[in-house]
Amino acid sequence: MARQTAFITGAGSDLGKAVALALAREGWHIVAVLRRGDAASALAEELRRAGGTVQTITANVARRAELEQATELIQAFGGTLRLLLPAAEVMYRGSFTEMNPRLWQEMIEVNLTGLLHTVQATLPFMESGSHILLPGSVTGWRGRPSWAVYGATKAALRSFAEALREELRPRHIHVTLLTIGAVDSPMWDRIKGEWDRETMLKPEHIAPWILHLVEHPEVMVDEIQILPLAGGFGKRDRL
Ligand SMILES: NC(=O)c1ccc[n+]([C@@H]2O[C@H](COP(=O)([O-])OP(=O)(O)OC[C@H]3O[C@@H](n4cnc5c(N)ncnc54)[C@H](OP(=O)(O)O)[C@@H]3O)[C@@H](O)[C@H]2O)c1
Secondary structure, three states, X not given: OOOOEEEEEOOOOHHHHHHHHHHHHOOOEEEEEEOOHHHHHHHHHHHHHHOOEEEEEEOOOOOHHHHHHHHHHHHHHOOOXXXXXXXXXXXXXXXXXXXXXXXXXXXXXHHHHHHHHHHHHHHHHEEEEEEEEEEEEHHHOOOOOOOHHHHXXXXXXXXXXXXXXXXXXXHOOEEEEEEEOOEOOHHHHHOXXXXXXXXXXXXXXOHHHHHHHHHOOOOOOOEEEEOOOOOOOEEEXXX
């Protein structure tokens, strides 16, 4: 089969990187978008060693012009996309009453506006049978104290996914909401609290389900929820 192309933001860490690696092992072309350039060459090397061909670029997803530049790299792989994973995000947790507005503005700019820019900028490259995977979160449907704005960005994503799916159905482009539970990642080092890291999902638990999706383009999957069997959240989910 001809090599297929994926466009992944947030490709330098956790979910984005785990999926990029899984696709690289299957011989995919990968356009990997990172926020920081210092990690780009090591990531490219790792993906190439795994079997992929790679173009890396640094871009802030909240800036449309930078994203447009990133989409130009799709041309290097033939100009069509089979998979889009907009996994760039920021997460700040804390009491909404006390949260600095700069923090919630950044969450909205990256998790929502940045994601919308990413989808719109890449849509011209998406072919019939291709997949858009939108990373949702349990916090998008189960409100939790101290996750108010982050959860709101994820709840908005659910509504966006449903509308976009119908809009793109005539073009046979799949839109799947990928709702995942807590994943053991360095993100949890940065968040105040006691976390049951042992019982969380591992980033590599997610990728096989994504591969299964893209291998069966004749099937429409609206949403996948991947949750850790053992619960995998906080021992004390409060500030
Ligand atoms: N980890 C979990 O437990 C979990 C659970 C449920 C859902 N998810 C979802 O999975 C997706 C990925 O999560 P993750 O755990 O992989 O997150 P992560 O480890 O925090 O990684 C997010 C990535 O986004 C990049 N990024 C942040 N702001 C950016 C910007 N303005 N422009 C471009 N890139 C930017 C970061 O780059 P830097 O490294 O340079 O900052 C980082 O590589 C998210 O949508 C998240 O909601 C994760």
